[in-house]
Amino acid sequence: MSQLEIKNLNVSIGEKPILNDFSLTVPKGEVHAIMGPNGTGKSTLGKALAGHPDYTVSSGEALLDGLSLLDLEPDEISRAGLFMAFQYPNEIPGVSIANFIRAAVQARLDEGENLVATEYYKDLYHQMDLLKIDRKFTSRSVNEGFSGGEKKRCEILQMAMLKPSYAILDETDSGLDIDALKIVSDGVNKLRGENLGILLITHYQRLLEYIVPDKVHVMWDGRIVKSGDKDLALELESNGYDWIKELAPANA
């Protein structure tokens, strides 16, 4: 039961179907990567699981350790233990990183229980140091004026602070130079362990050199068309995405 299980999920934006009978299981403790060309529904998967209101789930199941996510509101999904690292995190002017994460941590406590500020800051600074984020960032507005790398590091910082049981990392490598990629990957690798299942959504094989996945899935036209071990990513890299088109069953 300790797994993120997606069964025959059909998702559309407006009238347009994006995910077609999508199925995938990520056991807790494993890292799975989903690769695929643009427009194949990779980001839709993350946003639909996170409960984004623009995405309509018409059928299927999404179970987090047996708990159906599709019946939950976005904030409930997050508190249930699913973390989504966004490809394009929003800027929130006037709300500091420290207050933002604090509200999110507080939201996980029982009613009437209050966060101990000193412990919170100790934890926050510790995680920031690991991700090489300047402590001055605590008072900066969420993502406002951040470089691409800073935004991605800040997503991983939130993941580290919120301690989810499953995380979806959507194109966490995009827009990163090699140094930033190493820092972000180190951050993810430190969080990796038996209590966390990770789904990496990526366009390129490059990220998988730093975060080595247990399994690689190839996505095409809204579903997984091929699964394998980490070598599949290399195969994909050398053959290109045209190769998988041939793998995809014809969609009448």
Add this chain to the structure above:
Amino acid sequence: MPTRKNEEWRFANINSFTLDGYDFVLPEKAIGSQELAEKSDVISNPSGQIIFADNKPILQDVDNDLKTKGVIWEPLSEALKHHSDILKDYFMAQNLHLGSEKFAALHSAFISDGYLLYVPKGLVIDRPFIANHWAVSDKAAIFPHTLVIAEESSTVTLIDTFNAKLPTQENFICAFSHFLAGANATINHRAFQNWGTKTLGIHINAATTGKDATVNSLGVNLGCQHLRSEHQSLLQGDGSHIEMLSLCVANNDQELDQRTLQSHRAAHTTSNLLYKNALMDKSKTIFSGLIKVAEEAQQTDAYQTNRNLLLSTTAEANALPGLEIKADDVKCSHGATTGQIDEDQLFYMLARGIDPHKARELLVFGFFEEIISKIGDNELADYIRELIQTKFQHM
């Protein structure tokens, strides 16, 4: 009573302006209360404090050193005995231009107390003065009065808090605040209005600047059923500067009617106005602001911005920005925007497990941070955040 046909009262819901049922004559006996004193503990080490309960001073305190240096910090009832010469020249001496002339007459007729803050030439005072105005009796009509005179090259900060003993209290408030900044003087004024939720409030502010003087004001408006807030700034002296900041959280069927005037009457004067309103439920705000530049006020630099954040589909924000410019070498800009919560920002917060109510609260704080961060006083900034948070907790 005013009518809506009058431009200065356009959009206002005048029907709620009835003065029937309020007690204009209050018992002589002052309501002393330890409880009120404790609740008035807003900042540490003020230079002076006066607490009013239903307009009667129940506690007053001033730094003796400042007193020896010539600072006057007294209830009007005492100032009248000791400093009638000052009051004669300055009490209600500023002409009003925003529509509340009749309420000024009412105020003059019924005022029973208030206070005078006089800062002598050259004195720079670090710690703020604070006056806490409490409405204690339900149905009481209250006439708070603030008169601040800062002589040449002096600097002073003043806080007014306006509170009701019970949050749902019904009062009629007619408050006047006058600020006179002499040459090169600086007055910083912070007003926190949190009257009872059934209260009809009239708050009139008038500031006049001498040469190179500065008046910075910040208003935080949370209370009242219906508030009429007027704020006029007359830039009389060359090179003087006025800053007018305001933030408001309105909910239920609150109505906040804000009228402002930035009147540039001398050369090289600057003014900067930023009014931000967050509206919930069926609340309504009116912002009507005028920048007026006289012919002789060359090289004026004037800004006026009103931003409204609608948190419900039934809230209503009216914005009437205006310019009247007679000089030809000026920089003026005005703008008003009304928008809703950014859905993407909201989703981002929800996706971190923050519940929708708390997420909206954080976004409102974010909206106000632009103003709160300008105060430059962490203790006061925290106090403002706490006030807003308390209001959210009771929604």
